[in-house]
Amino acid sequence: xxxxxxxxxxxxxxxxxxxxxxxxxxxxxxxxxxxxxxxxxxxxxxxxxxxxxxxxxxxxxxxxxxxxxxxxxxxxxxxxxxxxxxxxxxxxxxxxxxxxxxxxxxxxxxxxxxxxxxxxxxxxxxxxxxxxxxxxxxxxxxxxxxxxxxxxxxxxxxxxxxxxxxxxxxxxxxxxxxxxxxxxxxxxxxxxxxxxxxxxxxxxxxxxxxxxxxxxxxxxxxxxxxxxxxxxxxxxxxxxxxxxxxxxxxxxxxxxxxxxxxxxxxxxxxxxxxxxxxxxxxxxxxxxxxxxxxxxxxxxxxxxxxxxxxxxxxxxxxxxxxxxxxxxxxxxxxxxxxxxxxxxxxxxxxxxxxxxxxxxxxxxxxxxxxxxxxxxxxxxxxxxxxxxxxxxxxxxxxxxxxxxxxxxxxxxxxxxxxxxxxxxxxxxxxxxxxxxxxxxxxxxxxxxxxxxxxxxxx
Amino acid sequence: xxxxxxxxxxxxxxxxxxxxxxxxxxxxxxxxxxxxxxxxxxxxxxxxxxxxxxxxxxxxxxxxxxxxxxxxxxxxxxxxxxxxxxxxxxxxxxxxxxxxxxxxxxxxxxxxxxxxxxxxxxxxxxxxxxxxxxxxxxxxxxxxxxxxxxxxxxxxxxxxxxxxxxxxxxxxxxxxxxxxxxxxxxxxxxxxxxxxxxxxxxxxxxxxxxxxxxxxxxxxxxxxxxxxxxxxxxxxxxxxxxxxxxxxxxxxxxxxxxxxxxxxxxxxxxxxxxxxxxxxxxxxxxxxxxxxxxxxxxxxxxxxxxxxxxxxxxxxxxxxxxxxxxxxxxxxxxxxxxxxxxxxxxxxxxxxxxxxxxxxxxxxxxxxxxxxxxxxxxxxxxxxxxxxxxxxxxxxxxxxxxxxxxxxxxxxxxxxxxxxxxxxxxxxxxxxxxxxxxxxxxxxxxxxxxxxxxxxxx
Numbered sequence: 033x034x035x036x037x038x039x040x041x042x043x044x045x046x047x048x049x050x051x052x053x054x055x056x057x058x059x060x061x062x063x064x065x066x067x068x069x070x071x072x073x074x075x076x077x078x079x080x081x082x083x084x085x086x087x088x089x090x091x092x093x094x095x096x097x098x099x100x101x102x103x104x105x106x107x108x109x110x111x112x113x114x115x116x117x118x119x120x121x122x123x124x125x126x127x128x129x130x131x132x133x134x135x136x137x138x139x140x141x142x143x144x145x146x147x148x149x150x151x152x153x154x155x156x157x158x159x160x161x162x163x164x165x166x167x168x169x170x171x172x173x174x175x176x177x178x179x180x181x182x183x184x185x186x187x188x189x190x191x192x193x194x195x196x197x198x199x200x201x202x203x204x205x206x207x208x209x210x211x212x213x214x215x216x217x218x219x220x221x222x223x224x225x226x227x228x229x230x231x232x233x234x235x236x237x238x239x240x241x242x243x244x245x246x247x248x249x250x251x252x253x254x255x256x257x258x259x260x261x262x263x264x265x266x267x268x269x270x271x272x273x274x275x276x277x278x279x280x281x282x283x284x285x286x287x288x289x290x291x292x293x294x295x296x297x298x299x300x301x302x303x304x305x306x307x308x309x310x311x312x313x314x315x316x317x318x319x320x321x322x323x324x325x326x327x328x329x330x331x332x333x334x335x336x337x338x339x340x341x342x343x344x345x346x347x348x349x350x351x352x353x354x355x356x357x358x359x360x361x362x363x364x365x366x367x368x369x370x371x372x373x374x375x376x377x378x379x380x381x382x383x384x385x386x387x388x389x390x391x392x393x394x395x396x397x398x399x400x401x402x403x404x405x406x407x408x409x410x411x412x413x414x415x416x417x418x419x420x421x422x423x424x425x426x427x428x429x430x431x432x433x434x435x436x437x438x439x440x441x442x443x444x445x446x447x448x449x450x451x452x453x454x455x456x457x458x459x460x461x462x463x464x465x466x467x468x469x470x471x472x473x474x475x476x477x478x479x480x481x482x483x484x485x486x487x488x489x490x
Numbered sequence: 491x492x493x494x495x496x497x498x499x500x501x502x503x504x505x506x507x508x509x510x511x512x513x514x515x516x517x518x519x520x521x522x523x524x525x526x527x528x529x530x531x532x533x534x535x536x537x538x539x540x541x542x543x544x545x546x547x548x549x550x551x552x553x554x555x556x557x558x559x560x561x562x563x564x565x566x567x568x569x570x571x572x573x574x575x576x577x578x579x580x581x582x583x584x585x586x587x588x589x590x591x592x593x594x595x596x597x598x599x600x601x602x603x604x605x606x607x608x609x610x611x612x613x614x615x616x617x618x619x620x621x622x623x624x625x626x627x628x629x630x631x632x633x634x635x636x637x638x639x640x641x642x643x644x645x646x647x648x649x650x651x652x653x654x655x656x657x658x659x660x661x662x663x664x665x666x667x668x669x670x671x672x673x674x675x676x677x678x679x680x681x682x683x684x685x686x687x688x689x690x691x692x693x694x695x696x697x698x699x700x701x702x703x704x705x706x707x708x709x710x711x712x713x714x715x716x717x718x719x720x721x722x723x724x725x726x727x728x729x730x731x732x733x734x735x736x737x738x739x740x741x742x743x744x745x746x747x748x749x750x751x752x753x754x755x756x757x758x759x760x761x762x763x764x765x766x767x768x769x770x771x772x773x774x775x776x777x778x779x780x781x782x783x784x785x786x787x788x789x790x791x792x793x794x795x796x797x798x799x800x801x802x803x804x805x806x807x808x809x810x811x812x813x814x815x816x817x818x819x820x821x822x823x824x825x826x827x828x829x830x831x832x833x834x835x836x837x838x839x840x841x842x843x844x845x846x847x848x849x850x851x852x853x854x855x856x857x858x859x860x861x862x863x864x865x866x867x868x869x870x871x872x873x874x875x876x877x878x879x880x881x882x883x884x885x886x887x888x889x890x891x892x893x894x895x896x897x898x899x900x901x902x903x904x905x906x907x908x909x910x911x912x913x914x915x916x917x918x919x920x921x922x923x924x925x926x927x928x929x930x931x932x933x934x935x936x937x938x939x940x941x942x943x944x945x946x947x948x
Contacts, residue, residue: 033561138871204908408667
């Protein structure tokens with residue numbers, strides 16, 4: 033029997049996270065405050081605990097993972113690295129396809145990798161309660177899970193339309209003790225204002241972020257902070273355990289060289305987790321194609337300008353230097369809710385500018401085709417987000433077949449799709465659509481962002 | 491960091507299944523045909539492929555697992571054995587609690603352990619299409635998954651009320667290529683008859699079994715067979731990989747002796763999978779408490795008579811010697827759909843009669859309490875069925891605390907509850923009820939079964 037998965041013992045888990053900021057050819061442009069000047073750590077203190085702010089601005093290459101965080105990660109880590117032998121055979125490709133399986137965590141995705149770390153640092157800092165927002169529900173459930181392990185309160189503002197359409201995600205959060213309310217809510221000033229003006233609004237991630245931040249900073253006890261599940265440097269840092277494990281496992285698989293690294297990108301956390309340790313190799317001269325994949329309908333990396341923009345619709349966050357469609361952009365209703373974000377992590381944007389990674393956009397129908405082929409060969413049903421990485425891996429494997437090359441392709445299987453099966457149902461019934469973004473929309477976004485300072489591109 | 495899980499390499503997977511029939515103090519009473527005589531293998535040939543019928547009647551102690559079955563099992567096996575350190579701490583118990591985690595398979599439970607084996611033997615025998623029934627959906631999805639891997643057609647008759655209330659289970663089956671129809675259906679004579687008489691019937695497992703068997707035996711090409719997910723000897727055999735792995739892993743954990751083995755029981759497949767290899771030790775003199783757990787509302791093992799009874803409502807199956815509430819019994823609507831079966835596997839019934847195992851019944855609310863404590867300490871959200879095993883483990887751990895004993899408790903964590911969150915929702919909102927079965931119902935069941943032959947009790 034030829035092995036299909038490569039596992040590590042708990043004791044072989046990486047003991048440090050890898051910080052890409054230490055190795056960038058140039059530093060990424062800093063976040064800017066309302067006055068146009070770089071923000072200082074103190075300015076973030078009402079929002080995040082200082083120990084996480086220190087990580088956010090750190091340029092130290094390796095950062096120790098606390099023992100207690102490792103103990104929580106051990107609930108589902110080290111995650112296995114699989115070789116997709118059945119898919120290879122079905123495609124008739126000479127490529128060897130590996131995938132890092134992040135679907136085994138209790139909430140079913142990579143999100144808890146940072147949720148348990150963030151909950152831990154908040155608790156260490158004396159925080160009792162964490163607020164956050166969630167769209168499709170992956171992040172809200174990951175943070176509820178992490179807070180349950182540490183005995184912290186967790187408050188999740190869930191975009192109203194998702195709250196109504198996905199009651200199971202709310203139930204999941206509540207099972208872990210999280211409190212989940214539809215956003216906009218009457219609990220915050222931001223929410224009340226919107227509700228007054230648009231009582232029937234379906235809500236948006238931007239509004240939910242505003243409510244979560246407001247509720248954190250307005251708690252006069254000082255015991256509440258806010259938490260974000262992607263985009264920021266410290267979030268991406270916590271995910272690098274994925275790539276660091278994968279490197280050890282590729283050695284076990286006997287692979288000396290990797291040709292292609294792939295991950296799907298919304299804010300960018302799962303892609304970064306796998307890719308950053310390999311980007312370090314590329315900076316040091318290794319030949320690797322590194323491909324972040326986004327939906328054609330929300331083409332931040334492939335078509336949007338690099339600009340300073342807010343992370344949220346309500347303009348509560350600092351200005352971040354990133355590829356962005358503008359914080360007022362509302363992506364089409366594709367099923368990969370986790371990839372419907374108007375911007376992309378500053379660190380990813382910066383590595384695109386340095387030509388270290390090569391973004392690609394794929395249509396939703398091609399992604400579902402790949403996901404169904406996947407489920408019927410490899411077995412696990414992927415999340416709609418994950419299907420974007422799978423579709424790119426299939427493209428690369430077919431290319432290797434055409435070229436007759438024995439390539440080694442590694443991608444991040446970021447989460448399972450058991451909570452998101454309606455997309456498959458629509459796909460089978462022929463009701464799924466692709467969405468192309470008109471160039472006029474890109475032009476309008478570019479123009480709208482011209483009022484902000486321009487970040488340096490290298 | 492103290493280890494919380496004990497893992498095996500693919501190459502350390504057990505290569506043989508363990509057959510308890512080889513070690514029973516007396517043989518279990520055989521199934522009887524319509525004439526009251528033991529059935530012969532030939533009589534089952536229209537329903538099952540002969541290679542599985544041979545396993546059904548085998549008394550060989552060890553049966554080789556085919557290489558191709560091992561390759562499919564390797565998608566999620568060996569399954570980890572965890573130590574529930576967080577729960578131990580929360581309970582303040584001196585007991586060491588281990589659980590075998592079967593929630594990591596693509597459909598999320600232990601069911602595919604036999605689904606891949608059954609699909610394999612059917613394919614080897616030249617079968618192209620498998621029919622089955624499903625209640626809550628766990629078994630139908632496991633078989634659809636297995637058939638996808640082997641390129642077999644899979645047809646699932648799903649109890650109508652579940653089909654309507656659990657659309658996600660149907661979508662899961664369809665993603666793997668399974669065809670799922672609500673039962674009763676107009677596709678079979680049994681279905682048409684019921685529909686004519688009761689057009690609004692919610693359906694039942696009994697009707698669905700009848701339809702699945704009818705469609706298999708009526709296929710004149712001879713290329714269709716029927717498959718069952720529990721109760722039968724060969725199904726329980728395939729599950730013993732759970733207990734065989736657990737034994738290796740307990741050694742890794744440094745445990746020389748096990749005090750208590752626990753599993754939940756509907757038909758009995760997951761319990762048997764863990765327990766049978768330990769029952770062998772008990773037959774050979776080991777001191778182990780082995781506890782199958784059922785819901786109070788469906789007390790086959792703790793209150794029902796041992797009798798010959800049909801496995802299905804429509805009386806299509808042979809008479810099986812088992813503890814049974816009668817094949818017309820309709821269990822109360824508890825959330826653990828997989829435990830709502832009127833009988834229990836003949837092999838389990840027989841070991842009860844031999845005092846090798848000690849059944850226990852637990853109320854649904856106590857099970858949900860235990861499940862929530864579990865989710866908030868250990869992390870994974872259990873299926874409602876699994877919560878019965880957890881509740882018994884908690885009872886045993888508390889007893890060990892009272893007695894000040896360092897017991898080793900091992901239970902089977904049979905599946906995750908991500909597809910069954912409505913039960914949690916009802917629990918939190920206070921709408922969950924316990925159901926006690928009146929003694930009159932037991933008496934009526936006992937009386938109704940008196941028309942059949944009496945099986946020997948030892």
